[in-house]
Each structure stands twice: as C-alpha cells, then as structure tokens.
Amino acid sequence: MQFPKLSQLQSRFAVSLGGTILLLLIYLSLSKPSFAYAAELEVRTQSGYDYPILLDDLWTNEEYSEPGEGDEQDVGIWIKRAPEGVSSLPNNAPQNMNIESGVTQNWMFAKEDIEGPHGVKGVGLPSDVTVTGNMSDDGVRMELKRQSSTSIWITVNTCLQPALEDTNAIPQQLQLYYSTSPDIDKPGTGTGGIQVEFEGGYGIIELEVDNDVYVGISAPNTSDFSGLWNYEIAASNDAPYHYWSNETDLLFVDGDNHAALLVTPDLDNASSNVFQDWMSLSPAPYGMFAHDQKNLSIKGVSRSYCGLLHNAKLTANIPEISNNNVGTMTSRGIGGAPKEQFYISALNASSSYYGWLAMSGNSTAHGAGVIGGGGRVWSNVTFRTKASDNCALMYNLTFCSEVAYAVPSNPERYSPLDGLPDLAAVYDSYASQMYQYFNYSLQQIPCNTTASAQYSLARNCDHCASAYKQWLCAVTIPRCEDWDNNEDYLQPRNVAANFTNGTIPAWVLNPSSQDQILLNSVQSNSSRNAQIIDSVIEPGPYKEVLPCIDLCYDLVQSCPAALGFGCPQGKYQNQSYQVRDPDSGVLRCSYLGAAYYLNDGHEAKDSMMGNRMGWMSLLITVLVLVF
Structure with missing residues (x-):
C-alpha cells in the first residue's frame, strides 16, 4: 500500500500529533485517574487525613461524567488531621479549655485552614478610628515573608486562673510555644519549640508560613495554688482574633x-x-x-x-x-x-x-x-476617688453643656442617689440667667454692620458670646476638690462654715495664726459664687481648682471694650485664676472639656509638632512674601 506523499507542513503536524497521543497514553497508564461526585462523597479516614471538603464548596455550575466501572468511588479532598494528642485550630474559631498544673496541651493550625476562607469584618465603624493601638506590639515574626507564604496570627487569652494561697502573690502565667516543623509537633515545656512571651494573660504568635503550625500551652508546675487555669485560643489568617494594645486611650x-x-x-x-x-x-x-x-x-x-x-x-x-x-x-x-x-x-x-x-x-x-x-x-x-462627700460629679448639663467635673455639693440636701439632677439645675439655671443679662448688653453692640464699622477685624460678636459663656460657666460652677488635698494650686473656700453633717471645724474652734488668715480672707472665707453656693447649697469647707487665666484673657480679647471686661493682676489674679501647665499631666486649673493627662504623652508631642510645623510654614510664607 502506498502512503500519500505529505507536504513539509503536514509532516510536522503528523509528528506533533503522534507525540501528543503517545504522551497521553503514557500519562493514562501511570496516573489511573478516578472521578467523584460532589453529592456522593463519603467521609474517609486514613493516615494523615480526617474529613472531606465537599466539591460543591470548591466548584459550582460544573457537570461531571459518571465514573466508569472499576473507578474508585471514595476519592475526595481532605483536610489534614492533627497528630494524635493534638487538637485542630480552625480559622477564626476560638477554642476554650481548662488546664491543670504541669500539663501541656497541643494544637495545630493546618495548612488547609491557613490557606482557607477568610473571616467576616461586620459593618464597621463610621470612619477609621483615631484611637491608637489596635494591634499588639508583642507579636513574634520569626520568618521573612516568602511569595507563597501566608500571614497568620495565633492568640491566647487567660480567662480564669487558680486561687493562690498567698493573696498578695500574683498568679503565674501560662507558657506559650510554637513550632513549624513536623518533627516538633507537640511543642511545650521540655519538648522543644520556640517560647513566646505571655504576660497579663495574653500571648500572640505572628508568622509568615506555608505549612502547618504547631502550638503548645503549658501550665506552670507548682503547688502554690488551688484550682486550674482556663484559656481561649484562636488562630486566624486575617488578623489577631484577640487584641491588646500598650496604649491607654482612656x-x-x-x-x-x-x-x-x-x-x-x-x-x-x-x-x-x-x-x-x-x-x-x-x-x-x-x-x-x-x-x-x-x-x-x-x-x-x-x-x-x-x-x-x-x-x-x-x-x-x-x-x-x-x-x-x-x-x-x-x-x-x-x-x-x-x-x-x-x-x-x-x-x-x-x-x-x-x-x-x-x-x-x-x-x-x-x-x-x-x-x-x-x-x-x-x-x-x-x-x-475623692474622700469627702461634699464634691459631686456632674455632666450633661443643659446650658453649661461643657461642664463635666465635681462641684461643691451637700449630700444632706442633694443625695448622690437621686438628688444630683436638682443640684445640676441650681447651677445651670443660675449660669443661664447670668448669661441672659450679658446678652442684653451684647445686643447694644452693632454686630451686624460692615467690617470697617465692627469693633475688631479679628473677632466678632459670636466670638464674644462664646468666650463669655466659656468663662461664665467656669467661674459660676467651680471645680471642687477635697479639703484634705494639700496641692499648692488649690484655693480654700468657705472655711468658716460647718461641715455638711453639722460638725464645727477644728480650725474655727481653735484657730492658729495660719487659720486666722484664712478665716479673715474673703477669698477663702466664702465661695466665688457665694449667693448660690454658700447660701443655697451650703457645701461646707472645700477647695477649688481655680479657672484658667486664659479664659479671662480670651474674654477680654473677644469682646468690645465698651462692655468693660478686664482681668485681675498681681495677688488678686493668683487668688482667682491659675495658669495651665499642659506638659505636666497635672490639672492645675479648670477649663471646660478638661481631663487629666489630656495633653500628656504622645498627644502632647503630636500637638507640639503640629504647632511647630505650623509656625515654620508661616515663617517660610512670610520670608517668601518679603524677599
């Protein structure tokens, strides 16, 4: 039989086709493929595997042909089973366990979970939170990131701890270990692995991995207590399941x-x-x-x-x-x-x-x-907390809405249980009434006029009204401190009055020379707002955190000279106002919105840096304009 003569192109195609068919036959003879239905997968247990993943979860809208006779029916896709004595850690699924003294419990975060589906975030907050420290600084990153690796976090929280026989002792911490080697699949005390710092009931492991991770939790071997520990452990390929931050943010x-x-x-x-x-x-x-x-x-x-x-x-x-x-x-x-x-x-x-x-x-x-x-x-x-009962914490007032601190009080008249709203109403209504008198005077000022006719090119009547309200609320609602607080920036008040329980102060019965000075001084023998505080509330002796002098300065700078505002000087200023010390963390004077340590730490540094950069930008701008 004579074969047809092929062209050069046809010859090349025939050789390629033959080679392809030969390679396919070799592959089929060696691989012996099998087929499985998503709906017919059985749970199979064999060495190194535990349970199957349904193919429906991996492939959708696909059709598969019926398996041929002799094809294996039990082939599926399995998640690797943890070694005997080691518990699995699913992704973002916390596990809670009790552990006794001297015992080590082991866990495994398997590769299939590490590379598996991620968790959910939820709705989230309205914007990125500026509160700092959403991540712990104690994570342990031991491996450089490789192209095929995945970031994982394993965190542990101690929920309960043993009762110590010595009540002044601090309970011992659990110990956290990990390993990425199957040769050390049960890390822990005495068995190897890398130990991670565990402090305050919190431990975190942060790694870049491409295989199984083994974890051990060891309880201290001691007899100084009764009971056991309880802890929660979780692994995640998204972020730490538990968080701790070294920032306070409170x-x-x-x-x-x-x-x-x-x-x-x-x-x-x-x-x-x-x-x-x-x-x-x-x-x-x-x-x-x-x-x-x-x-x-x-x-x-x-x-x-x-x-x-x-x-x-x-x-x-x-x-x-x-x-x-x-x-x-x-x-x-x-x-x-x-x-x-x-x-x-x-x-x-x-x-x-x-x-x-x-x-x-x-x-x-x-x-x-x-x-x-x-x-x-x-x-x-x-x-x-304070020692005395004649300082009462108030906040969320109607008119002086920025007030949030302790004020002079009388628990016999305004019970801490149900009388504080009445106390707040006394202060707030008085301040509101005083503001109305000021408002009548401000209405006499030509506020709605041309810029050239206004009393200031930098301030207007809105600035004046705001500054007056800030100053008014601070001086008519004084900030109260314990009488026994001996800080030098505090001003004694109402020293000649009896205590709220009717007791006469010892310094009134037998005054020393120093006491006599306080008893004869108007500033210390009465309250700043005596008409309301000393006559209506009657708090007895207390000490006041004086208002900040800059509140008075701002009032004078913001309002027209026709209103006649001025700030005291010399000793009168020292008896009526104090100066802020923003870098000390000590609240030496009272201003609305004040909080202890508000300007301390990183916030103060950030604020100062911002001010320096602002002044530097202004200076550069001026130099450019001048030169």
Whole structure:
C-alpha cells in the first residue's frame, strides 16, 4: 500500500500529533485517574487525613461524567488531621479549655485552614478610628515573608486562673510555644519549640508560613495554688482574633467619692461628614472595665478580654454583662469632636482604681468567624476617688453643656442617689440667667454692620458670646476638690462654715495664726459664687481648682471694650485664676472639656509638632512674601 506523499507542513503536524497521543497514553497508564461526585462523597479516614471538603464548596455550575466501572468511588479532598494528642485550630474559631498544673496541651493550625476562607469584618465603624493601638506590639515574626507564604496570627487569652494561697502573690502565667516543623509537633515545656512571651494573660504568635503550625500551652508546675487555669485560643489568617494594645486611650475626667467619669480621645473630628453617624451610635462602640488596685486578682489577666470579663469588678457598656454602668457618645470638649464617655459608679471613697478601654469583638461583630472577634483591650489608666462627700460629679448639663467635673455639693440636701439632677439645675439655671443679662448688653453692640464699622477685624460678636459663656460657666460652677488635698494650686473656700453633717471645724474652734488668715480672707472665707453656693447649697469647707487665666484673657480679647471686661493682676489674679501647665499631666486649673493627662504623652508631642510645623510654614510664607 502506498502512503500519500505529505507536504513539509503536514509532516510536522503528523509528528506533533503522534507525540501528543503517545504522551497521553503514557500519562493514562501511570496516573489511573478516578472521578467523584460532589453529592456522593463519603467521609474517609486514613493516615494523615480526617474529613472531606465537599466539591460543591470548591466548584459550582460544573457537570461531571459518571465514573466508569472499576473507578474508585471514595476519592475526595481532605483536610489534614492533627497528630494524635493534638487538637485542630480552625480559622477564626476560638477554642476554650481548662488546664491543670504541669500539663501541656497541643494544637495545630493546618495548612488547609491557613490557606482557607477568610473571616467576616461586620459593618464597621463610621470612619477609621483615631484611637491608637489596635494591634499588639508583642507579636513574634520569626520568618521573612516568602511569595507563597501566608500571614497568620495565633492568640491566647487567660480567662480564669487558680486561687493562690498567698493573696498578695500574683498568679503565674501560662507558657506559650510554637513550632513549624513536623518533627516538633507537640511543642511545650521540655519538648522543644520556640517560647513566646505571655504576660497579663495574653500571648500572640505572628508568622509568615506555608505549612502547618504547631502550638503548645503549658501550665506552670507548682503547688502554690488551688484550682486550674482556663484559656481561649484562636488562630486566624486575617488578623489577631484577640487584641491588646500598650496604649491607654482612656482619659480620666473627674470623680467624687463614689463615681468617676472617663472619656476616649477624639474618634473623628467635628467637621467630619460622618459626625452624626458617630453621635447616633447606640450602643456606643467601646466598653470599659474597672477594678480596685488593692484587689490583686486582676493582675494575671490585665491584658485579656475574657480575663477582665470574668474578673474585673466594675464594667461599663460591656454587652456580655447585663447590669452595666453607662457608656454613651458625646462631643463635649475641645474641638467638639465625637468621643465616648463612661460613668462608673459604686466606687469606694479614697480608693485608687485601674480602668481599661475595651471592645467586644471588633466593634460591630464578635464571636466565631469574625475577624478580631475575641475582643480588644487597651493598657490601663489609673484614677482615684475623692474622700469627702461634699464634691459631686456632674455632666450633661443643659446650658453649661461643657461642664463635666465635681462641684461643691451637700449630700444632706442633694443625695448622690437621686438628688444630683436638682443640684445640676441650681447651677445651670443660675449660669443661664447670668448669661441672659450679658446678652442684653451684647445686643447694644452693632454686630451686624460692615467690617470697617465692627469693633475688631479679628473677632466678632459670636466670638464674644462664646468666650463669655466659656468663662461664665467656669467661674459660676467651680471645680471642687477635697479639703484634705494639700496641692499648692488649690484655693480654700468657705472655711468658716460647718461641715455638711453639722460638725464645727477644728480650725474655727481653735484657730492658729495660719487659720486666722484664712478665716479673715474673703477669698477663702466664702465661695466665688457665694449667693448660690454658700447660701443655697451650703457645701461646707472645700477647695477649688481655680479657672484658667486664659479664659479671662480670651474674654477680654473677644469682646468690645465698651462692655468693660478686664482681668485681675498681681495677688488678686493668683487668688482667682491659675495658669495651665499642659506638659505636666497635672490639672492645675479648670477649663471646660478638661481631663487629666489630656495633653500628656504622645498627644502632647503630636500637638507640639503640629504647632511647630505650623509656625515654620508661616515663617517660610512670610520670608517668601518679603524677599
């Protein structure tokens, strides 16, 4: 038989086709492929594997042919099973365990989970939060990122800890280990692996990996306690499931002998287009824990959300606890920016407390499957309650809405349980009445006139009205401190009056020469607003945090000279006002929106840097214009 003569192109095609068919036959003879239906996969257990993933979850809208006779029917896709004695860590799925002294428990975050589906974020907050420290600085990154690797986080929170026989001792911490080698699949005390710092009931591992990660939790081998630990562990390929930050991000505003008011820093700015979204959040996004510093049971879990949840004695706006103190949104303070405030009650007099800013989950979602669903905790701030009962904490007034501090009070007339609204009404209505008299005078000033006819090119009547209200509320509603507080910037007031329980002060019965000076001085023998405070409220002796002198300066600069405002000088100024010291963290004078440590730390540095850059820009602009 004579074959047809092929052209050069046809010859090349025939050779290529033949080679392709030969390679296909070789592949089929070696691989012996099988087929499986998504609906007919069975659970198969064999060495190194546990359970299948349904193909419906991986491929959709695909058709598969029936398997041929002799094809294997049980072939599927499996997730690697953890070694015996090692528990699996699914992605963003917290696991809770008890552990006894001297015991090590092991976990594995498998490659299939590491490369698996991600968690959900939830709705989120109205804008990127300016509160700092959303990530812990304690993560351990031991490997350089490779192109095929994935970022993972494994976090642990101690929820409960043993009771120590010595109540003054601090419970020992759990120990956290990890390994990326299958040769060390049970890391822990005495078995190898890399140990990670575990402090305050919190530990975090942060890695770039492309294979299984093995984790060990070891409990200290000691007999100095009774009971066991309980912890929560979670792994994630999105972000830490549990968070701790070394920033405080909580400011102490003021307190009395049974309550305290604290606020977050600004969460956005007043001109933001989502300002109303922030202000309408209900419930507010953050929570707070508080605890008496004398009670050491909190020491071992101070960085753990679930640890604080189970051990902190006081809370505010924590959704997992039904009977909470209050946490609400406010724009009070410098700049009028949105922030959250916490009113913590049921405190003990003359006591020091820790306070933690916290968040359940990631603000809008929490629990299994949620990115960051295990809660967030910031480093603690400290605050102290007053000793006397004649200073009462007030905030959210109607007219003097920026007032938020303790004011002179009388618990016999205005009970801390239900009388504070009446006390607030006395102060607020008096200030409102005084402002109305000022407003009548301001109406005589030609405010709505041409720029050349106004009293100032830099200020107008709106500036004057605002400055007067700030000054008026600060001086008619004085900030109250304990009589026994001996700070040199405090002004004694009402020293000749009896205490609120009717007791006559010792310095009145047997005055020394120093006492006699106070008794004969108008500034110390009466209140700044004697008509209301000394005659109506009758708080007895107390000390005042004097208003800041710059409030008076701003009033004089903002209002027309025709109104006759002026600031005292010399000793009269020292008896009526104080000067701010923004870098010390000490509140030496009172101004609306004040909070302890408001200008301390990184915020002060950022503010100063901003001012320096602003002045530098102005100087450069002037030089350019001149030269």
